[in-house]
Amino acid sequence: MQADRESFLKMILKNMGRGKVCVEVGVMKGEHAKMMLDILHPSKLILVDLWRSRPEAEQETRTLFAGNPIIELIKDNSENVNIGPVDFVYIDTFHNKPAVERDLNHWWPQVRKGGWMTGHDYGMVPESPMFIEVEDAVDDFAVRHERFVQTWKNDWLKEWAIKK
Numbered sequence: 001m002q003a004d005r006e007s008f009l010k011m012i013l014k015n016m017g018r019g020k021v022c023v024e025v026g027v028m029k030g031e032h033a034k035m036m037l038d039i040l041h042p043s044k045l046i047l048v049d050l051w052r053s054r055p056e057a058e059q060e061t062r063t064l065f066a067g068n069p070i071i072e073l074i075k076d077n078s079e080n081v082n083i084g085p086v087d088f089v090y091i092d093t094f095h096n097k098p099a100v101e102r103d104l105n106h107w108w109p110q111v112r113k114g115g116w117m118t119g120h121d122y123g124m125v126p127e128s129p130m131f132i133e134v135e136d137a138v139d140d141f142a143v144r145h146e147r148f149v150q151t152w153k154n155d156w157l158k159e160w161a162i163k164k
């Protein structure tokens with residue numbers, strides 16, 4: 001699974017190149033954010049999380065990225081964060097349909113034309129209805145905006161991507 005997430009980011013890098021403004025929404029302890037930093041070589045990496053239920057995860061993230069000038073940590077609700085045009089956003093917060101829809105609607109206008117809105121857990125576990133809600137919300141959004149949804153790797157825990 002880790003390898004799939006890495007190869008997804010490599011595919012994105014190949015498409016958009018280095019030196020872009022990237023965002024992760026839902027960071028937890030920064031594991032995937034570190035992958036984004038190492039693989040995407042962004043000019044700026046903005047990490048958004050509430051860190052409400054896991055204070056130790058916030059501390060881990062702060063320690064992991066301490067002193068790195070291209071990293072910006074924003075401790076806030078995703079819906080309150082307006083940072084203007086970004087090239088790549090990766091959404092991985094709550095996975096119920098209303099929460100996913102809120103994130104999609106909030107971040108899409110902030111993605112530059114030609115950029116990517118992406119995320120985690122598309123069609124995750126058929127027996128677990130909550131995760132199917134990611135797929136549902138992303139598909140509905142794509143239809144409304146007349147875009148294709150691209151998914152990565154044919155197992156559960158799929159990465160999804162919509163190009164603007």
Ligand SMILES: C[S@@+](CC[C@H](N)C(=O)[O-])C[C@H]1O[C@@H](n2cnc3c(N)ncnc32)[C@H](O)[C@@H]1O
Pocket residue numbers: 024025026027028029030031032033048049050051052053054057076077078079092093094
């Ligand atoms: C699944 S974890 C993120 C994992 C991380 N993307 C990774 O793969 O390493 C989900 C995170 O989303 C955060 N979160 C949930 N709802 C949020 C919201 N509305 N705004 C900001 N962060 C939120 C939680 O605090 C939690 O740390």
